[in-house]
Amino acid sequence: xxxEQKKAVLAKYQRALQKGERFWPDSLYKDLIVSMGxxxxxxxxxxxxxxPNEPKADPSDSSYIPKPEWYFLFLxxxxxxxxxxxxxxxxxxxxxVLIPSAVILGMILLPFLDQNPYRHYTRRVLxxxxxxxxxxxxxxxxxxxxxPTAVDEQGHLTLPTxxxxxxxxxxxxxxxxxxxxxxxxxxxxxAAARRAQIGVAAISSVLMFGLAIAVMLVSPRPxxxxxxxxxxxxxxxxxxxxxxxxxxxxxxxxxGEVTVITGVEGLEGREIVAINNPDLxxxxxxxxxxxxxxxxxxxxxxxxFGKAYGGxxxxxxxxxxxxxxxxxxxxxxxxxADAAISSIPELAPGEIPSYEVHxxxxxxxxxxxxxxxxxxxxxxxxxxxxxxxxxxDNGPAIVAGDPNSLLLLLIQGQEQTDxxxxxxxAMPPNKLMDPKYIEMWKLWVLNGMPKTAEDARxxxxxxxx
Ligand code: HEC
Ligand code: HEC
Numbered sequence: 001x002x003x004e005q006k007k008a009v010l011a012k013y014q015r016a017l018q019k020g021e022r023f024w025p026d027s028l029y030k031d032l033i034v035s036m037g038x039x040x041x042x043x044x045x046x047x048x049x050x051x052p053n054e055p056k057a058d059p060s061d062s063s064y065i066p067k068p069e070w071y072f073l074f075l076x077x078x079x080x081x082x083x084x085x086x087x088x089x090x091x092x093x094x095x096x097v098l099i100p101s102a103v104i105l106g107m108i109l110l111p112f113l114d115q116n117p118y119r120h121y122t123r124r125v126l127x128x129x130x131x132x133x134x135x136x137x138x139x140x141x142x143x144x145x146x147x148p149t150a151v152d153e154q155g156h157l158t159l160p161t162x163x164x165x166x167x168x169x170x171x172x173x174x175x176x177x178x179x180x181x182x183x184x185x186x187x188x189x190x191a192a193a194r195r196a197q198i199g200v201a202a203i204s205s206v207l208m209f210g211l212a213i214a215v216m217l218v219s220p221r222p223x224x225x226x227x228x229x230x231x232x233x234x235x236x237x238x239x240x241x242x243x244x245x246x247x248x249x250x251x252x253x254x255x256g257e258v259t260v261i262t263g264v265e266g267l268e269g270r271e272i273v274a275i276n277n278p279d280l281x282x283x284x285x286x287x288x289x290x291x292x293x294x295x296x297x298x299x300x301x302x303x304x305f306g307k308a309y310g311g312x313x314x315x316x317x318x319x320x321x322x323x324x325x326x327x328x329x330x331x332x333x334x335x336x337a338d339a340a341i342s343s344i345p346e347l348a349p350g351e352i353p354s355y356e357v358h359x360x361x362x363x364x365x366x367x368x369x370x371x372x373x374x375x376x377x378x379x380x381x382x383x384x385x386x387x388x389x390x391x392x393d394n395g396p397a398i399v400a401g402d403p404n405s406l407l408l409l410l411i412q413g414q415e416q417t418d419x420x421x422x423x424x425x426a427m428p429p430n431k432l433m434d435p436k437y438i439e440m441w442k443l444w445v446l447n448g449m450p451k452t453a454e455d456a457r458x459x460x461x462x463x464x465x
Contacts, residue, residue, distance in 0.1 A: 005117055053229050055316040060308030074141035075100070080149040081168045084157060125194045126183045129201035130176060136205040137172040140212035144168060147219040160219040167211030175204040230320060233327075233336060240324030242364060243317055247305060249369035253430045256329060263429030265376045267301050281330035289322045290315075344437070353444045354456035355385045362437055363388065366428050378424065385451050394418045400448045408445055411438050 021027070058064070068076050082088075082095040106113075114127060121128060144167070150158045157165065178200050186193040230236040245254065251261050256276030261267045273280065284292070293313070294306030305311035306318065313321075327335040344361045347353060363371075363382045371382035380392030389398060397407040409416060410427040418424050426432060450456040 240320035
């Protein structure tokens with residue numbers, strides 16, 4: 001800057017001072033309004049959008065993959081991609097310490113390095129283009145962060161990973177270099193160099209976005225946590241009811257009412273207390289119940305369910321089951337109205353039940369606990385429509401339209417004999433279902449076992465006007 005320019009700038013500054021724009025209170029006032037706006041926006045977001053909860057922490061779960069907060073994701077993706085570079089990728093501190101420090105240092109030194117007297121954006125092309133490319137690469141790295149940086153069996157990068165490497169490292173790196181070279185040439189080329197800088201930044205931004213979208217399209221879906229998370233009491237109760245049906249019904253019955261275990265290998269005929277009795281609820285706190293479920297009662301024959309003890313349930317899931325038990329069997333606990341939903345839909349007059357709406361829910365509640373893989377059930381699995389209508393040890397359990405289908409006879413309490421002359425007990429072995437549910441099964445089989453509600457509706461007699 002020469003003396004002439006300095007004077008001009010100083011004069012301009014004096015004029016601005018005269019006009020009366022002061023740091024205090026004018027500038028601060030503007031800042032205050034903007035930060036107030038942001039603050040309100042945060043409160044609104046937290047109130048109406050929020051972030052989803054994760055399941056309760058489970059110290060015994062070694063498969064948990066911690067994920068950084070979203071605003072750090074770009075850095076983690078950068079690290080993951082950097083790690084794939086041959087040779088250099090092994091020297092981790094370059095990416096974890098050196099490069100981030102260099103960027104921060106650059107920011108701090110920027111006012112000293114960039115002594116450009118002009119503030120107008122057309123005169124600050126280098127700073128603006130570099131910043132723009134930087135922001136775009138932060139955004140695109142974040143977009144790609146959920147997709148794995150994968151190698152195939154031979155250790156080669158997969159196609160999506162190649163796209164990530166190009167869009168996440170190669171293009172931004174090459175762009176910074178080009179921008180700097182063009183800046184060095186600016187003295188000679190003048191306006192042409194500035195136009196070239198803008199062009200380069202724009203093209204590479206478009207390429208980066210394009211590649212990020214391509215990665216999202218060609219990558220396999222990112223893994224999401226499989227266990228469901230409940231926030232409200234109603235949701236906890238509903239999830240707990242489902243989990244109870246699957247894990248506890250086989251021994252304790254659909255409603256905790258069983259006093260003699262029936263149909264469970266190794267515990268046949270064992271007498272137990274009905275767990276739906278209020279006394280048991282009075283004498284056991286939620287914590288004790290959760291512990292019983294987690295550790296089981298191995299000496300009495302109840303297996304442990306907690307993951308830490310060899311079972312399949314995490315702490316949240318156990319909590320949901322306890323919620324279900326407490327609000328079902330403790331007469332002091334009253335379930336809020338919105339949670340008191342029965343999980344099995346009633347039939348409207350003339351309606352024909354369908355697998356999706358009625359039978360799946362019935363099966364989950366009364367049968368699945370035993371009729372899933374790994375249990376004794378004459379190889380009759382009931383986890384899907386295809387399995388239910390398929391074959392088991394003694395032929396198809398149901399035949400469309402046949403009121404004497406094996407399953408229908410069993411659920412009506414009529415014991416049968418199998419091919420070898422051994423008895424097949426009534427189903428469920430411990431206690432028959434409510435008659436209205438038995439009717440539902442019958443109606444379903446007699447009408448040809450429609451899968452979807454849509455299928456069932458085409459069968460239904462059209463209601464007379
Ligand atoms: C393989 C059979 C089996 C399964 C499955 C099972 N239990 Fe048990 N449970 C038992 C036996 C046996 C006892 C001992 C009862 C007794 O001796 O009176 C028991 C006892 C209990 C008790 C304690 C009763 C008391 O007297 O204090 C509770 C509560 C309980 N079970 C809850 C559950 C829950 C909840 C589940 C599902 C997560 C479950 N059980 C799954 C077999 C089982
Ligand atoms: C407590 C565990 C248990 C429950 C709950 C249960 N089952 Fe079973 N089921 C068995 C066992 C064990 C067998 C093998 C026969 C036997 O031991 O009596 C079986 C066999 C069957 C068979 C005969 C399959 C064949 O080819 O021999 C049918 C059909 C059946 N169950 C239907 C049902 C239905 C429908 C429900 C729900 C309404 C149900 N079961 C609930 C344990 C159970």
